[in-house]
Structure formats: C-alpha cells, structure tokens
Amino acid sequence: MLTLSSDFGSVYPAAMKGVIARLSEARLVDVAHDLPRQDVRASAFWLREALPCFPPAVHLAVVDPGVGTDRAALFVRAGDHALVGPDNGVLLPAARALAGDGTVEVFEIPYGEDVHVPPAANDYPGVWPHEPASSTFHGRDVFAPAAALAHEAGVAVAPEDLSLPRVEDYEGIAFPEPTIEADGAVGEALAVDGFGNVVTNVPGDVLAERFGSHVKVNGIWAAARPTYAAVEEGHRVVTVGSHGNVELAVNQGRGDETFGVDAGGRVRLSW
Amino acid sequence: MLTLSSDFGSVYPAAMKGVIARLSEARLVDVAHDLPRQDVRASAFWLREALPCFPPAVHLAVVDPGVGTDRAALFVRAGDHALVGPDNGVLLPAARALAGDGTVEVFEIPYGEDVHVPPAANDYPGVWPHEPASSTFHGRDVFAPAAALAHEAGVAVAPEDLSLPRVEDYEGIAFPEPTIEADGAVGEALAVDGFGNVVTNVPGDVLAERFGSHVKVNGIWAAARPTYAAVEEGHRVVTVGSHGNVELAVNQGRGDETFGVDAGGRVRLSW
Amino acid sequence: MLTLSSDFGSVYPAAMKGVIARLSEARLVDVAHDLPRQDVRASAFWLREALPCFPPAVHLAVVDPGVGTDRAALFVRAGDHALVGPDNGVLLPAARALAGDGTVEVFEIPYGEDVHVPPAANDYPGVWPHEPASSTFHGRDVFAPAAALAHEAGVAVAPEDLSLPRVEDYEGIAFPEPTIEADGAVGEALAVDGFGNVVTNVPGDVLAERFGSHVKVNGIWAAARPTYAAVEEGHRVVTVGSHGNVELAVNQGRGDETFGVDAGGRVRLSW
Numbered sequence: 001m002l003t004l005s006s007d008f009g010s011v012y013p014a015a016m017k018g019v020i021a022r023l024s025e026a027r028l029v030d031v032a033h034d035l036p037r038q039d040v041r042a043s044a045f046w047l048r049e050a051l052p053c054f055p056p057a058v059h060l061a062v063v064d065p066g067v068g069t070d071r072a073a074l075f076v077r078a079g080d081h082a083l084v085g086p087d088n089g090v091l092l093p094a095a096r097a098l099a100g101d102g103t104v105e106v107f108e109i110p111y112g113e114d115v116h117v118p119p120a121a122n123d124y125p126g127v128w129p130h131e132p133a134s135s136t137f138h139g140r141d142v143f144a145p146a147a148a149l150a151h152e153a154g155v156a157v158a159p160e161d162l163s164l165p166r167v168e169d170y171e172g173i174a175f176p177e178p179t180i181e182a183d184g185a186v187g188e189a190l191a192v193d194g195f196g197n198v199v200t201n202v203p204g205d206v207l208a209e210r211f212g213s214h215v216k217v218n219g220i221w222a223a224a225r226p227t228y229a230a231v232e233e234g235h236r237v238v239t240v241g242s243h244g245n246v247e248l249a250v251n252q253g254r255g256d257e258t259f260g261v262d263a264g265g266r267v268r269l270s271w
Numbered sequence: 272m273l274t275l276s277s278d279f280g281s282v283y284p285a286a287m288k289g290v291i292a293r294l295s296e297a298r299l300v301d302v303a304h305d306l307p308r309q310d311v312r313a314s315a316f317w318l319r320e321a322l323p324c325f326p327p328a329v330h331l332a333v334v335d336p337g338v339g340t341d342r343a344a345l346f347v348r349a350g351d352h353a354l355v356g357p358d359n360g361v362l363l364p365a366a367r368a369l370a371g372d373g374t375v376e377v378f379e380i381p382y383g384e385d386v387h388v389p390p391a392a393n394d395y396p397g398v399w400p401h402e403p404a405s406s407t408f409h410g411r412d413v414f415a416p417a418a419a420l421a422h423e424a425g426v427a428v429a430p431e432d433l434s435l436p437r438v439e440d441y442e443g444i445a446f447p448e449p450t451i452e453a454d455g456a457v458g459e460a461l462a463v464d465g466f467g468n469v470v471t472n473v474p475g476d477v478l479a480e481r482f483g484s485h486v487k488v489n490g491i492w493a494a495a496r497p498t499y500a501a502v503e504e505g506h507r508v509v510t511v512g513s514h515g516n517v518e519l520a521v522n523q524g525r526g527d528e529t530f531g532v533d534a535g536g537r538v539r540l541s542w
Numbered sequence: 543m544l545t546l547s548s549d550f551g552s553v554y555p556a557a558m559k560g561v562i563a564r565l566s567e568a569r570l571v572d573v574a575h576d577l578p579r580q581d582v583r584a585s586a587f588w589l590r591e592a593l594p595c596f597p598p599a600v601h602l603a604v605v606d607p608g609v610g611t612d613r614a615a616l617f618v619r620a621g622d623h624a625l626v627g628p629d630n631g632v633l634l635p636a637a638r639a640l641a642g643d644g645t646v647e648v649f650e651i652p653y654g655e656d657v658h659v660p661p662a663a664n665d666y667p668g669v670w671p672h673e674p675a676s677s678t679f680h681g682r683d684v685f686a687p688a689a690a691l692a693h694e695a696g697v698a699v700a701p702e703d704l705s706l707p708r709v710e711d712y713e714g715i716a717f718p719e720p721t722i723e724a725d726g727a728v729g730e731a732l733a734v735d736g737f738g739n740v741v742t743n744v745p746g747d748v749l750a751e752r753f754g755s756h757v758k759v760n761g762i763w764a765a766a767r768p769t770y771a772a773v774e775e776g777h778r779v780v781t782v783g784s785h786g787n788v789e790l791a792v793n794q795g796r797g798d799e800t801f802g803v804d805a806g807g808r809v810r811l812s813w
Contacts, residue, residue, distance in 0.1 A: 001292060003285070009736025011588045014545070014573040015784075018595030021543060021571070028571070029292070029299070031285040037737070038794050046282045053289030053411065065794055068769025135769040137784030140595065194280025195308070227339025227406040242286075242408030252309050252336055272563060274556070300563065300570070302556040317553045324560030324682065465551025466579070498610025498677040513557075513679030523580045523607055 001057040002026035002151050005047060006139060007035040008062070015137070016060065016144040023148035026058070038065045040090045042191045042263050044173045048093040049243050056080035060147040063090050068135035073109040073142050075150060075164055084109070084147040086138070089173035107164035111142045178202045184270035189261050196254025197247050200267045204240030207269070216270045217248055217259055238269070272328035273297035273422050276318060277410060278306040279333070287331065287415040294419035297329070309336045311361045313462045313534050315444045319364040320514050327351035331418040334361045339406035344380040344413050346421060346435055355380070355418040357409070360444035378435035382413045449473045455541035460532050467525025468518050471538045475511030478540070487541045488519055488530055543599040544568035544693050547589060548681060549577040550604070558602065558686040565690035568600070580607045582632045584733045584805050586715045590635040591785050598622035602689040605632050610677035615651040615684050617692060617706055626651070626689040628680070631715035649706035653684045720744045726812035731803050738796025739789050742809045746782030749811070758812045759790055759801055
C-alpha cells in the first residue's frame with residue numbers, strides 16, 4: 001500500500017499517481033491533496049493524525065514550499081512504515097507516531113542533474129519522461145519515483161538495501177507546548193478542520209473533567225461537553241476532538257469564526 | 272467493494288480508509304466526501320442517486336450531526352447491498368433504491384464504552400488504536416470498522432451472522448411531494464449541484480412534453496429544453512436532469528444564482 | 543487501468559465509477575474531477591500534462607458543455623493508450639502526447655435512443671439502469687460504459703474489434719502560439735493552477751537563459767529564477783514550470799492575483 005498526501009490541489013497529484021503506477025503495482029490510497037497549502041506545521045499535524053490509522057505502508061507526503069532549493073529529499077523508516085518527502089519537518093511527527101517508540105531512521109534520496117531518482121531506478125530504463133528533474137515539481141520527478149521504488153523494495157525495506165546515505169541532521173517540527181494551570185490552560189490552535197472546528201494543542205483530559213459545566217475561551221463562555229450535538233444548534237461548545245485535544249466548535253456552525261481563532265492563534269481556556 | 276461517502280471534507284476520510292485497510296482487503300471507492308455538510312436530507316438525495324450505479328457493495332455513508340449522542344449506528348441490508356451509517360435517515364432513500372422492491376432490513380451496530388465495534392472485531396485483536404471510541408469521530412471509530420467487518424463477512428451477509436439486533440423503529444427521510452396541476456407544478460429544490468443546477472422534486476415527465484416551449488419558474492420565463500446547450504450560453508433553461516427530475520439551469524452559468532433558488536427553496540413551475 | 547477526469551465536482555463522478563465497476567474489473571484512478579469547469583481548452587491542457595505520466599490505460603475524460611446535443615462521442619487510440627470522451631477537442635492534445643509520434647486514430651461511439659452504449663454492451667444484459675440515455679449526463683450513460691467496455695476489450699484494443707466507425711472530421715484544440723522576439727516574448731496564459739501559478743504558452747528555454755536577472759511581465763518587474771523559493775516569501779518570480787513553460791508566480795503567494803492575469807490573459811515578457 002502506498003498513500004499519497006500533498007497540498008497540490010488538483011491535477012498535479014495525478015502526475016504522481018501515474019509515475020508510481022509506471023514503477024509499481026502498489027495499491028494507491030489518497031490521504032488528502034488539500035493539506036493546508038504551504039503550511040508545513042499544520043500539514044504535519046494532519047499527517048500525524050491520519051497516517052497511524054493505516055496498516056504498514058509507504059507514505060508519500062509532499063508539502064514543499066522549498067521545492068527546487070537545496071533542501072534534501074528524505075526516506076524515513078518508522079516501524080513497519082516508510083515515509084518519503086521533503087526535509088522540512090513535515091514527515092517527522094507522523095513518523096514518530098508510526099514508529100510506536102518514536103525511533104525513526106532518516107535517509108537521503110539523492111537527486112540532481114545526474115541523479116534525479118534513486119539509483120535503483122536505473123533498473124527501469126526508459127520509464128520516466130522527465131529527464132532531468134524539473135526544479136518546480138519534485139513530487140512528480142523525485143518523490144513519486146522514490147516512493148514507488150521503496151514500495152517495490154518492500155514497505156519495511158532496510159534503507160541500506162536502497163544504498164541511501166543516512167542523515168543525522170534533518171528538520172523537525174515542534175508543536176508548541178500548552179501551559180496547564182490550576183484555573184485553565186494556555187495553548188495554541190494547531191489547525192482548523194473543514195467543519196470550522198479549531199483543534200488546539202491542549203490535551204483533552206484537562207477539559208474532560210469539566211464536561212457539564214461552562215468554560216471561558218479567550219474570555220467567551222462556552223459549554224464544555226463530550227460532543228458537538230450536546231448543545232443546541234448554533235451554540236458554542238468546547239469538546240475533545242478525535243485527536244484527543246481540546247477543540248473549539250459550534251454545533252452545526254463554525255468554531256473558527258465564532259471564537260475568532262485561526263491556525264496559529266492563541267487559545268486561553270479558563271474556569 | 273466498499274464505497275465511502277461523507278461530509279468530512281479532507282483528511283478525516285483518510286482515517287476511515289486506514290482503519291478499513293487494517294481490517295479488510297476490500298476495494299475502496301470514494302463516492303464523495305463533500306456531501307452537503309450536516310445536511311442529512313440533501314446528502315440522502317445524492318446517495319440515492321449515486322449508490323444504485325454500483326455493483327453489490329458495502330456502502331459506508333457518514334453525515335452525522337448527532338455524532339456522540341445516543342443515536343444508533345445502523346447496518347442496513349438492501350438487496351445485494353449493505354449500508355453502514357448513523358440512524359438519522361441518511362441511508363434509507365439509497366437503501367430503498369438499492370433494494371429494488373424497497374424492502375430493507377435494519378440492524379443496530381452496538382458500540383459504547385465497552386463495545387465500540389461490532390463483536391466480531393474481537394477476532395482482530397490489537398488492530399484498532401482508538402479504545403474506547405471517541406465521542407466526536409464515529410466515522411473512524413465505529414462505522415469504518417463495522418463496514419470493514421461487514422465486507423469481510425460478505426457483502427450480502429445475513430445480519431444474523433453478525434449477531435446484530437434488528438431495529439424496527441429507525442429514522443426515515445421523507446422527500447417532499449410536489450403538487451402537479453393542470454397549469455404547472457409546485458415543488459421544492461432538493462439539492463444544488465456543483466454546476467449550480469437546481470435539482471427539484473418535480474418529475475421530469477411533466478416538463479418533457481413542453482420541450483420546445485417556454486415555462487415560468489417562480490415567475491421568470493425560461494426555455495424548456497432537453498439539455499443545457501439547447502439554449503445560448505448564459506441563457507436560462509429548464510430541463511430534465513440525470514435523476515429524472517426537473518432541473519433549473521443556465522447554459523454554462525449557474526441556475527441557483529439566476530433563479531434565486533437554493534436547496535430547500537420553493538419552485539413553482541407554470542405554463 | 544482506467545483513469546477518470548471531469549469537471550463534475552462531486553457525486554457525479556461516483557456514478558461513472560459505479561457504472562464502470564459493473565462492467566469491468568479495471569483498476570480506477572481519479573485524475574481530477576475539478577478540471578476548469580466547462581473550459582474545454584484549459585481542461586485539455588491539464589489532461590495533456592497529466593495523462594502522459596501514466597502507463598498504458600483507458601482514459602475517460604468528460605468536460606462536455608455540449609452534452610445532449612448532436613456532438614459525437616469519441617474513442618481515440620493513441621499509442622498504447624485509449625481515450626474516451628466528447629468530440630469537442632478536449633481529448634486531442636493529450637492523445638497526441640500519448641501517441642508519441644502524434645498519430646491518433648479517432649472513432650465514433652454510437653449512442654442514441656436505440657443504441658446508447660456500444661454494441662458490445664449487449665453482452666452485459668440488465669446491467670445498466672438508465673435506458674435510454676439521459677440527455678444531461680453522458681458521463682454516466684455513454685462515456686463510462688464505453689470506457690469500461692474498451693478496457694475489457696484491452697487497453698490498446700483495435701477499434702475495429704469494437705466495430706466503431708472511423709471519424710476523419712473531429713474537433714481539435716489549438717493552443718495559441720507565442721511570439722518570440724529578441725527582447726522578449728508575447729504569449730497567453732493557458733491555465734492557472736491551485737497555487738495561483740499562471741501557466742503560459744511561452745517555452746521555458748527562452749527564460750532559462752535569463753535566470754538570475756529580472757524580466758518584465760506586462761510591464762511589472764519580476765525575478766527570473768529556477769524555482770519559487772529562489773526569491774523571498776511574497777516576492778514575484780517568473781520561472782519554468784513542470785510542464786516546461788514559463789510560469790508567473792509569487793513565492794508562497796498567488797501569481798494570478800499579483801500579476802493580474804487569468805487563464806486566457808495576454809502575457810508580454812520583455813527584457
């Protein structure tokens with residue numbers, strides 16, 4: 001199985017699928033191609049939520065504002081999973097979650113004017129039309145062939161077998177840590193989902209014990225409840241989302257608009 | 272085959288796919304994940320249009336504003352098809368269409384603190400990370416595993432084999448009935464598609480005999496024609512859509528804006 | 543393998559997938575269902591970019607503002623690939639790219655009141671509920687069954703085996719030719735991608751030799767660079783996109799808005 005994630009929107013993901021289908025019989029599963037555009041941290045959050053639901057797979061994930069610069073292309077081994085994408089941190093939170101014990105191994109996929117796909121691709125002469133790689137679409141020209149070849153080598157391939165150099169110094173993503181206090185918590189919005197629910201970095205357990213009462217969010221009262229429809233339609237509700245974190249919502253409405261909080265915004269809970 | 276439908280937008284559907292792939296080798300086909308958000312009736316309409324095109328399959332369909340409340344989770348057997356989703360009526364119109372004779376059998380999928388996936392899931396120890404189920408994402412925690420297990424048991428599984436309790440009292444969806452008169456018809460917009468075409472509940476045959484002439488829609492004249500491009504670009508046209516109902520459209524434009532009718536709006540046709 | 547492309551947005555593509563799954567075991571791959579709506583030329587451009595990435599396949603592509611009129615339904619053989627869609631030119635640029643030498647063979651798929659799917663469909667009695675074909679959804683009623691049957695007959699099927707009449711007089715798409723001058727070039731925007739990058743028809747090689755300097759776009763200065771992130775965030779950049787053409791962009795911003803150019807707009811480069 002090979003999953004695909006990107007912030008490409010439309011058409012470009014198809015180019016990646018086509019390239020992969022030339023090189024591999026892998027079953028393809030789209031995770032999302034509308035990850036928050038050019039937003040590496042929010043995309044990393046969503047990947048960390050979605051990818052651990054899958055059985056062992058190669059996960060291709062491209063949110064890559066630095067395409068064509070000298071940032072490396074990475075192959076990350078995480079437990080029975082492998083991830084392929086740019087060295088900007090987007091892969092790491094998901095990789096640590098997939099690894100179980102948090103231990104990941106990171107390798108570099110060489111590419112460039114002469115070597116734009118992994119060496120093993122030479123076993124597939126003539127399959128790839130883009131020679132050399134473009135500077136503007138490494139999803140198609142670098143990451144997709146690398147993911148396909150990794151899949152063919154085996155999902156949990158030993159990277160040594162791919163002759164990839166190990167990387168010790170790679171980009172990470174640090175999600176901000178919330179501050180938990182006796183009378184509340186101060187955190188940050190990590191992402192907003194399509195329903196307008198604001199996903200914070202505050203762990204749900206600090207809220208769960210207040211279910212049934214009201215709490216303040218940036219000074220605005222809202223009901224603390226175990227789910228959205230525990231309040232009337234259109235009412236504010238603070239709940240625990242499926243990721244385990246505190247979420248700001250409006251039953252059948254948009255929490256982001258009502259609470260005035262976007263991704264990256266400050267969230268002060270008090271009670 | 273296992274089809275997936277939801278109003279989740281992005282990323283969340285991937286969690287369902289991952290869960291299913293852990294439990295089943297089912298071929299996955301996305302129907303749509305942008306069903307009209309939180310709109311059970313309009314979503315039910317689209318499911319009724321799309322699902323009968325498929326060969327026998329398990330259809331997972333989650334439009335679920337009541338997630339986490341005490342609404343039941345349902346397994347519906349309809350002819351050679353099965354449907355899994357919340358007990359809010361969203362499954363029923365499609366189920367009746369799939370059943371051919373309209374006869375459906377409805378069963379409850381137990382879940383809760385102790386039993387959050389169907390009993391048979393115990394045959395798959397360790398596969399599922401969310402224990403207990405969240406209150407906010409039953410698509411991932413309840414419906415997806417249930418659909419996967421139903422698929423493994425056989426698309427047209429006898430629900431008795433799943434040891435599911437039969438439900439006699441479940442939610443339905445009643446699409447409004449139009450009034451057909453000698454000089455027109457009064458109906459309602461069931462949905463608006465992505466082109467801006469307004470799908471009404473008025474059966475197409477009352478219009479088809481007027482093709483070539485003009486009719487009034489809420490007092491606005493429009494050409495009655497067998498297809499959109501039978502009028503000039505930008506002109507109003509009333510036609511019969513692919514679902515067999517009267518549709519309000521503008522050739523290469525948006526019928527909803529031009530006629531001022533949204534889903535749920537009243538549509539008076541007169542001639 | 544059978545790829546699907548359309549401008550249908552949501553739900554309608556699922557009807558095509560269901561129909562195909564009834565008639566064929568083909569592996570289905572979505573290319574895009576948000577091709578530029580009703581815009582045959584821009585859609586043809588994207589298909590020409592995406593489809594050549596795939597291994598041999600049947601490509602179903604429906605952007606069809608003339609649905610239900612007397613425009614023909616086409617089966618196009620291009621090298622090891624086949625394409626199915628309306629006779630409005632949308633298939634041809636991709637077909638010529640897939641054919642390698644540009645040679646394509648074009649055949650007509652008969653349909654109508656009596657013959658709405660290819661003759662071979664009679665081998666599948668009872669599989670298709672829409673009889674006769676609608677006038678408003680040939681994707682479901684004509685093209686999807688034709689693509690499925692073509693796939694079953696073999697991707698590189700000899701159309702003679704399908705008993706399809708050959709067509710010599712079919713619609714083409716002519717992308718406009720740019721004018722290359724000593725001090726610049728005058729071209730046109732073929733499409734805008736989801737990032738807001740404006741894809742022009744000016745070949746990239748005229749720009750590549752100016753990388754490192756600045757050029758004027760419709761009188762506005764911008765850096766000519768090999769990729770987006772070669773300029774600061776928010777700055778204008780003119781680069782060579784993955785299709786090999788000059789592209790107008792803003793690093794992590796929208797080139798279409800900043801340069802004020804939409805699909806079809808004039809682009810004058812000068813240096």
